[in-house]
Amino acid sequence: MLSIKNLHVTINDKPILKGLTLDINPGEVHAIMGPNGAGKSTLSHVLSGKAGYTVTEGSVTYNGKDLLELAPEIRAREGVFLAFQYPVEIPGVSNIYLLKAALNAMRKHQGLPEVDAMDFLTIVKSKVKLLQMDEKFLYRAVNEGFSGGEKKRNEILQAAILEPKLCILDETDSGLDIDALRIVSEGVNSLRNAERSFLMITHYQRLLDYIKPDVVHVLADGKIVKSGGPELALELEERGYSWLEGQAA
């Protein structure tokens, strides 16, 4: 589904990603951990098409297409979803309006008619219930005044409705209280299927107790320096990252 080869990325001429290689098959959940400033969010932004990043070398293939050639909105319509580390507030745009507009944009791209208004309400309400949110959040402006945890939950609500093929979750666990972590994780787990893949950025092993990854990677200094199974996350929790220094070379 996603094949990243030798990716080099700069921001204002400063090298951030320095030869990152990563392959994700359909249905797999990959967790990315690593020290602050290693380039984890940079990777998620480059994949979603945020401006300001220069790819100087390497390639990203998504479902057989050159992902880097596609405009951000086309990536989204092709099923690439990013749950932001810092979700954006959009005053004046209601949550439900955004969800419907985004879903219809995806459907149009797939050659499908607009979603029926009643069907949409049924879908939205079932997902709101799944994430144990109050329906009033649907009618508030997107993320405006939401608490940190409410914003994170709202990101997963978007994913649950848009049903992306590649779900990138950037520190979705940060800011969640213990119950919210479990509920959001259950929401993510309910989205898992044989075709949908996940790239989960996290600092904490505890998220991986709820969402079992197939592969855990350590991103340090712009590269994947170690990959392993879920036991790698436990080892990192115990030993930190310093024992991996120099392994990139």
Ligand SMILES: Nc1ncnc2c1ncn2[C@@H]1O[C@H](COP(=O)(O)OP(=O)(O)OP(=O)(O)O)[C@@H](O)[C@H]1O
């Ligand atoms: N606009 C920018 N100008 C200069 N440097 C930047 C800019 N944006 C990001 N960086 C730098 O890129 C590096 C990687 O940042 P990134 O946010 O990808 O790290 P991260 O691994 O996600 O860190 P964290 O775990 O703290 O969220 C950091 O050193 C950061 O300061």
